Amino acid sequence: MDLSLNxxxxxxxxxxxxxxxxxxxxxxxxxxxxxxxxxxxLTAEMxxxxxxxxxxxxxxxxxxxxxxxxxxxxxxxxxxxAAVGLGVTVHNSVCxxxxxxxxxxxxLNRYAHELAxxxxxxxxxxxxxxxxxxxxxxxxxxxxKGDRYIINGQKAFVTNGGTGDIFLVAATLDPKxxxxxxxxxxxxxxxxGFEVGKVEDMMGVRGNMVSELYFNNVSVPAExxxxxxxxxxxxxxxxxxxxRIGIAAQALGxxxxxxxxxxxxxAERRQFGRPIGEFQGVAFKLAEMKTGLDAARLxxxxxAHLKDKGLPYSxxxxxxxxxxxxxxxxVCREALQVFGGYGYVKDLPVERYFRDAKITEIYEGxxxxxxxxxxxxxxxxxxxx
Amino acid sequence: xxxxxICVKQVPDTGRALFDLKTGSIDRAxxxxxxxxxxxxxxxxxxxxxxxxxxxxxxxxMGPPGAREALYExxxxxxxxxxxxxxxxxxxxxxxxxxxxxxxxxIKTGPFDLIITGREAIDGxxxxxxxxxxxxxxxxLVTRIHAYNIEGxxxxxxxxxxxxxxxxxxxLPLILSVGREDNRVRFLRLAxxxxxxxxxxxxxxxxxIGGREDEYGITGSxxxxxxxxxxxxxxxxxSIEGGATEKARAIVxxxxxxxxxxx
Numbered sequence: 163m164d165l166s167l168n169x170x171x172x173x174x175x176x177x178x179x180x181x182x183x184x185x186x187x188x189x190x191x192x193x194x195x196x197x198x199x200x201x202x203x204l205t206a207e208m209x210x211x212x213x214x215x216x217x218x219x220x221x222x223x224x225x226x227x228x229x230x231x232x233x234x235x236x237x238x239x240x241x242x243x244a245a246v247g248l249g250v251t252v253h254n255s256v257c258x259x260x261x262x263x264x265x266x267x268x269x270l271n272r273y274a275h276e277l278a279x280x281x282x283x284x285x286x287x288x289x290x291x292x293x294x295x296x297x298x299x300x301x302x303x304x305x306x307k308g309d310r311y312i313i314n315g316q317k318a319f320v321t322n323g324g325t326g327d328i329f330l331v332a333a334t335l336d337p338k339x340x341x342x343x344x345x346x347x348x349x350x351x352x353x354x355g356f357e358v359g360k361v362e363d364m365m366g367v368r369g370n371m372v373s374e375l376y377f378n379n380v381s382v383p384a385e386x387x388x389x390x391x392x393x394x395x396x397x398x399x400x401x402x403x404x405x406r407i408g409i410a411a412q413a414l415g416x417x418x419x420x421x422x423x424x425x426x427x428x429a430e431r432r433q434f435g436r437p438i439g440e441f442q443g444v445a446f447k448l449a450e451m452k453t454g455l456d457a458a459r460l461x462x463x464x465x466a467h468l469k470d471k472g473l474p475y476s477x478x479x480x481x482x483x484x485x486x487x488x489x490x491x492x493v494c495r496e497a498l499q500v501f502g503g504y505g506y507v508k509d510l511p512v513e514r515y516f517r518d519a520k521i522t523e524i525y526e527g528x529x530x531x532x533x534x535x536x537x538x539x540x541x542x543x544x545x546x547x
Numbered sequence: 548x549x550x551x552x553i554c555v556k557q558v559p560d561t562g563r564a565l566f567d568l569k570t571g572s573i574d575r576a577x578x579x580x581x582x583x584x585x586x587x588x589x590x591x592x593x594x595x596x597x598x599x600x601x602x603x604x605x606x607x608x609m610g611p612p613g614a615r616e617a618l619y620e621x622x623x624x625x626x627x628x629x630x631x632x633x634x635x636x637x638x639x640x641x642x643x644x645x646x647x648x649x650x651x652x653x654i655k656t657g658p659f660d661l662i663i664t665g666r667e668a669i670d671g672x673x674x675x676x677x678x679x680x681x682x683x684x685x686x687x688l689v690t691r692i693h694a695y696n697i698e699g700x701x702x703x704x705x706x707x708x709x710x711x712x713x714x715x716x717x718x719l720p721l722i723l724s725v726g727r728e729d730n731r732v733r734f735l736r737l738a739x740x741x742x743x744x745x746x747x748x749x750x751x752x753x754x755x756i757g758g759r760e761d762e763y764g765i766t767g768s769x770x771x772x773x774x775x776x777x778x779x780x781x782x783x784x785x786s787i788e789g790g791a792t793e794k795a796r797a798i799v800x801x802x803x804x805x806x807x808x809x810x
Contacts, residue, residue: 173623173743174737174740181734220741225740231741
């Protein structure tokens with residue numbers, strides 16, 4: 163058992179860290195204040211350095227890296243801009259990854275290269291205004307008409323909704339069948355009847371154009387179903403298993419940014435004649451932060467490692483997301499406390515980290531849903547005994 | 548096609564490292580090893596030359612076996628060939644002994660049309676190696692390169708030197724020394740990182756490059772470190788009173804006193 167990063171993983175960390183610091187840092191605050199996406203030149207540069215295809219095979223223009231390198235890249239991006247980390251992880255983990263896993267050769271030919279190179283940005287959507295944690299209760303319908311499906315309905319809180327081009331969309335073929343009636347369609351924004359609704363004015367991750375999507379009689383070719391039609395719910399759940407590792411890495415990145423800012427400030431800020439970090443009240447906060455972040459990182463690496471080895475990782479993915487998101491929230495709360503009044507004003511990024519962290523406890527399944535997944539697994543294990 | 552050699556040094560990240568004031572050396576465990584920043588600018592110069600006129604880039608590093616990591620990184624950036632000069636007999640070399648070894652390795656692995664070094668390494672900060680290579684190899688050295696254009700066997704270089712702007716034309720082979728003002732290093736592609744660890748690294752020992760043992764390592768190094776001290780750069784605030792003209796005069800006077808303004 164080796165818990166250290168290998169040479170490739172270390173170089174990925176170095177490379178993404180320097181890209182994030184040198185190219186993204188100046189934008190992080192702007193994206194948040196103005197709730198706007200990255201300039202397209204930067205999105206293109208991210209394509210050149212393979213950030214839109216981190217684990218995609220090289221034949222599609224990806225970097226073909228392992229899952230741990232993937233989490234390292236998302237952590238490093240999110241350390242500087244949680245909004246950018248979000249856009250990248252959603253594109254890679256819940257759009258491109260399921261496409262690569264379930265897609266037919268024809269689907270791969272049509273979409274994999276465009277997505278992995280970042281020429282097209284991807285998203286994934288199950289959630290609707292009245293269907294969140296109860297994903298099987300979605301109302302977006304797909305009705306077969308010859309060799310096409312007609313899609314009608316509305317999606318909510320779609321990450322990359324405003325800027326994305328290609329979306330994996332869950333729709334029901336038969337609402338009576340609940341989960342078994344769900345199919346996943348590959349939909350393109352330029353399909354007639356596909357409309358972007360309101361871009362949400364959010365508390366955090368404001369640089370991602372999270373939006374509503376509307377489908378009015380959108381005609382989608384039957385060959386755009388991802389996986390087998392009746393497998394849609396399974397496709398969604400497996401996509402979320404992958405996605406949660408990325409969100410956990412995003413949470414870790416936000417927490418790291420807050421922790422490092424707080425530790426730096428604690429060493430520099432003097433009160434009562436010494437750095438405040440020398441007071442136990444502050445030092446203990448930093449100790450808790452570091453311990454929690456390290457534990458979260460190990461859970462994330464473990465989930466990624468299991469995935470790389472082709473072993474079951476669904477519960478481990480839920481655990482790392484459950485834990486990393488609450489650590490991020492806790493770390494941001496305490497980091498802001500270390501900064502005192504300076505943490506509460508918008509001159510410093512700590513309040514942004516605080517606002518960004520909260521969403522990690524909500525999307526890709528809330529912490530409560532993570533506990534349901536973990537709890538169900540525990541019961542399954544012990545009821546068998 | 549041009550053949551370019553770049554010198555790459557693996558250094559501790561001194562910006563983050565702790566110093567042991569008793570021994571005067573860097574606590575190597577306190578910082579991770581990185582490719583010397585100026586050397587990445589040298590590599591960037593080589594890559595942009597390759598982008599425009601085509602070239603084969605060889606990266607040469609002298610160091611312990613761990614310096615392979617620096618060469619893998621050079622390979623990820625695009626170096627075509629990697630050579631590690633590694634021998635316990637080189638241990639303790641100062642800049643002169645290092646330059647002797649590098650020069651011998653350059654002769655052994657060359658010839659090269661261009662040899663590009665970083666201006667200085669962040670651990671020793673001597674900035675000697677470019678000049679010493681030039682002396683030993685009898686190849687001219689050009690520093691502070693602002694822009695360049697290669698035309699056949701010639702290179703036209705625009706350089707900023709102090710207050711002067713020079714445009715010079717030189718014939719190859721040539722040694723260039725490059726620093727952080729000279730270009731902007733491109734970002735690594737993750738796909739190139741993924742394959743860089745498969746790069747074959749050629750290893751050269753003292754026996755491969757020739758020379759006597761007493762020319763290298765501690766015995767071949769005339770430099771003696773007498774003392775290492777920690778400098779504290781303290782800043783003090785001074786407020787100048789008076790009208791605008793008096794204030795300006797006082798500032799000019801201080802700038803002249805410190806040699807910042809000379810005219």
